[in-house]
Structure formats: C-alpha cells, structure tokens
Amino acid sequence: MISTLHYITQETDKQTHAQAAEAACRAGADWVQLRVKNKPYEVWKALALQTKSICRHYGSTFILNDNPALAAEVGADGVHLGKLEMAPAEARKLLGPTKIIGGTANTFEDVKRLLEQGVDYVGLGPYRFTTTKDNLSPILGLQGYTAILEQCSAAGITIPIVAIGGITAADVPLLLPTGIHGIAVSSAITLAANRAAAISEIKQNLQPLPQHNL
Ligand SMILES: Cc1ncc(COP(=O)(O)OP(=O)(O)O)c(N)n1
Ligand SMILES: Cc1nc(C(=O)O)sc1CCOP(=O)(O)O
Numbered sequence: 117m118i119s120t121l122h123y124i125t126q127e128t129d130k131q132t133h134a135q136a137a138e139a140a141c142r143a144g145a146d147w148v149q150l151r152v153k154n155k156p157y158e159v160w161k162a163l164a165l166q167t168k169s170i171c172r173h174y175g176s177t178f179i180l181n182d183n184p185a186l187a188a189e190v191g192a193d194g195v196h197l198g199k200l201e202m203a204p205a206e207a208r209k210l211l212g213p214t215k216i217i218g219g220t221a222n223t224f225e226d227v228k229r230l231l232e233q234g235v236d237y238v239g240l241g242p243y244r245f246t247t248t249k250d251n252l253s254p255i256l257g258l259q260g261y262t263a264i265l266e267q268c269s270a271a272g273i274t275i276p277i278v279a280i281g282g283i284t285a286a287d288v289p290l291l292l293p294t295g296i297h298g299i300a301v302s303s304a305i306t307l308a309a310n311r312a313a314a315i316s317e318i319k320q321n322l323q324p325l326p327q328h329n330l
C-alpha cells in the first residue's frame with residue numbers, strides 16, 4: 117500500500133537526516149524517503165541503517181532515494197529513482213518483485229514510460245519552485261497536474277501518483293481533485309515549528325471529500 121503522505125528527509129544545521137526521519141515518524145509520518153546528497157558512501161550507508169531502524173521502530177515504510185544497490189544492501193522497503201539513476205526495470209531485477217520502486221515524472225510521457233518500466237508509484241513534480249532540489253524540471257502548477265491526470269484517466273492509467281515540490285497543507289484541497297493519490301513533502305514538515313501539527317493538518321486535508329447524494 118503506497119502512503120498518501122511521503123516524508124522526504126532533509127538535513128538542517130540542527131539535525132541529521134536520521135534525526136529528521138525520527139522526528140517525522142514520532143510526529144506521525146508512516147512513509148520516509150531518505151534523500152541524501154553529496155555524502156561519502158559510508159556516511160550514506162550509516163544514515164540508511166539508522167533510518168531503517170527508526171522506521172522499523174515506528175512501523176513506517178523506508179524508501180531510499182537514488183541507490184538501488186544500497187537499498188538492497190541495507191534492506192530498505194524500496195527505492196525512488198529519477199531520470200539520472202538506474203532504470204526502474206533494471207532496479208526490479210536487483211530488488212525483486214516485493215520491493216517498492218518509485219520513479220520521477222514531469223510529463224504524461226514520463227508517467228507512461230515509468231509504468232512500462234514496472235514502477236509501483238510515480239512522484240510527479242515540481243508543483244512549484246522549491247529550494248530543496250537543484251535543477252528542477254519545468255514547474256507544473258495546478259494546471260499541469262490537471263492536464264496530466266486527465267491524460268492518465270483517459271488512458272486508463274491508475275498508478276498512484278504523488279505530487280511533489282514546495283507543497284504545503286494548504287495546497288492539498290486544490291491538488292486532491294486532480295486525481296493524485298497523495299503528496300511528498302520535505303520542507304513543510306522538516307521546517308515546521310510543530311511537526312505533529314503539520315502532519316496532522318496534511319493528513320486531515322488528504323481525507324477524501326465526502327460524497328453528496330444529489
Ligand atoms: C516522491 C518523489 N518524487 C520525486 C523525487 C525526485 O527524484 P529525482 O528526480 O531523482 O531527484 P532527487 O530527489 O534525486 O534530487 C523524489 N525524490 N521523490
Ligand atoms: C525531491 C524533490 N523532487 C522534486 C521534483 O520535482 O521531482 S521537488 C523535490 C523537493 C521536495 O521538497 P520540498 O517539499 O521541500 O519542496
């Protein structure tokens with residue numbers, strides 16, 4: 117089951133990736149993606165092992181960004197792959213059928229390609245400008261999500277799509293009606309004064325709208 121809220125770790129001057137993961141799990145995150153950049157392999161591996169044990173303690177899913185071989189080595193629940201990383205079909209051979217594989221999309225063509233490659237979910241972004249990631253793809257905005265999700269619906273594509281990029285709780289009521297499965301968030305949780313309140317507000321806004329009998 118793919119969570120509707122993916123927490124993406126972020127290092128700050130106050131906390132490591134693993135500490136950020138622990139704080140997010142304690143605050144209610146049931147899915148953590150460890151997103152480490154520009155660290156030596158041994159540091160990356162140590163953070164992955166720490167984050168895995170934190171996720172196991174809280175019963176959260178542990179996804180490693182970028183590195184399928186390290187995901188296999190540390191026993192992560194899955195891996196998230198962008199266009200610059202190993203192709204998902206290749207990662208599937210390495211990780212086997214039960215591990216979760218996610219892929220990044222910016223267009224409908226990306227979504228179709230990822231589907232053919234056997235991913236379990238798609239991260240579609242960016243929604244808006246964010247400083248969390250360098251070299252952003254073109255910003256999609258609400259119009260972009262609406263158009264791409266409409267194309268998916270017309271093509272019978274039902275793979276879970278999570279929106280990503282500068283997303284806050286206030287964006288969720290606008291994004292949900294486009295047909296997204298959920299959202300992936302880093303700053304709005306990592307930098308929140310109260311992470312539990314931030315996660316609770318996001319989860320509340322992710323509840324499906326009540327059906328009205330007309
Ligand atoms: C859920 C989710 N969606 C998209 C991304 C971005 O992955 P990628 O394009 O490989 O960029 P980096 O995160 O590696 O900088 C993601 N990590 N998670
Ligand atoms: C990791 C990532 N990928 C993106 C994409 O568009 O593919 S945007 C992004 C950053 C998400 O962090 P924040 O919630 O702080 O903006």
Ligand SMILES: [Mg+2]
Pocket residue numbers: 181182196197198199201
């Ligand atoms: Mg990547």
